[in-house]
Amino acid sequence: MAELTDKIVAMISFEELEEIIDVVKNLHGYDVSGYTRASLKRRVTRIMELNKLNLQELKSNLINQPGFSTYFLQEITVNVTEMFRDPEFYKAVKTDVFPYLATYPHIKLWSAGCSTGEEVYSLAILLEEANLYQRAFIYGTDINGKVLEKAKRGIYSLAKVKEYSENFIKTEPKNSLSEYYTAMYNAATINNSLKKNVLFSMHSLVSDGVFNEFQLITCRNVLIYFDTELQNKVLDLFYHSLCHLGFLCLGAKESLINYKDAAKFKIVNKKQNIYQKIG
């Protein structure tokens, strides 16, 4: 029953969640008011459990303890990712998108909400296999500086990477995934050659704007954490960040169905949620 007691302490209502959203916004300028509430409530509850805080203590920490708000913001974002998640998606990028990208002398890609970088390196490997990497540049951005540090290092647990190999094989690659990393002890380090044309940087989809023009933007499993209004704002940002006929890739359960300007995009692959800017 011990676990049960902890849960009672860490329980907050949706009303109390609004108070926390206000504190974070007014005191620190972080606007999470566009995040979906049920998921945000889970994340906040988790932070309370991890730090053994009740609502008052959480608020007091947010107000008085320097650095806590940064930690709080890092912890409320979901950072679960993997290499070649949804192999069918990567296969579709290869067959439906790469032939277009190959016509550009320089290819700029943006992985928005890249977390610890697995998706960025997956793209790098996919481009390398198609002989496109040398003229490509991938920007990986996230709101969370801590995960970006890990992304820059490009060191992952060997056990995990072996799991990713199974995903990779399903994309029908030329090489084995092990060609692209060096294994040492329990760690797999992504080859330096794959880091050469990659830049990781902080960027908030909520408050930051256009910073470059891209041929391809991927933002997978990020929009599900945003309400429809914020989703529209972020999709506008992507629209303005894409070149004409540029590609937008969303997650397996994300689409443009609630986007007011969906007509400005053409569906390239419905099942894999790959779109092309036409308007």
Add this chain to the structure above:
Amino acid sequence: MARKILLLAGSAGGFSVILNILKSLERPILIPVIVIVHRNPKYASSIEDTLSKALVQKIKTADDKEAIEDGTIYFAPAGYHLLVEPDYSFSLDISEPVQYSRPSIDVTFESVAEIYKENCTAILFSGANQDGAQGLLMIKRYGGKTFVQDPATAEVPIMPEAAIQLDAQERILNIQEIKDYIKQLT
């Protein structure tokens, strides 16, 4: 009128029982239904498509930001947690598995508990882990109705037993009693 909801959840041995109950219904369940069962996203089958032909009502995988409607049976998508928002719409979440499960029954139950309060009925079926027990307790605490399948009738009793250990259930029901309960919602 208050919005109501019925939650049906299970794992090993629970899924087939839930399906059989749904198939046995002659009239549609009038309120929305959410079904949460553990299944591997790598083998995500089109159960919903197959089922929709066998059932007397609309059945579909819950979509992100979809408004919850009466008379529809929603399945939690494989590989995602399914949450309910205060505006009675769904949202999806791909954060860490809970009780080794994604979708996790606990996650959906806990999110529904505060929103539907006493207008929520949840039934936990056969299953091979403890997912669902905490969530069921949360629903009970918020005044919802909570039932568990009698472990003696469950193919794998671990899941209902975990709930009973927490005293999360209002009543323990056998399959016929569950069927009868659901029938009066049609």
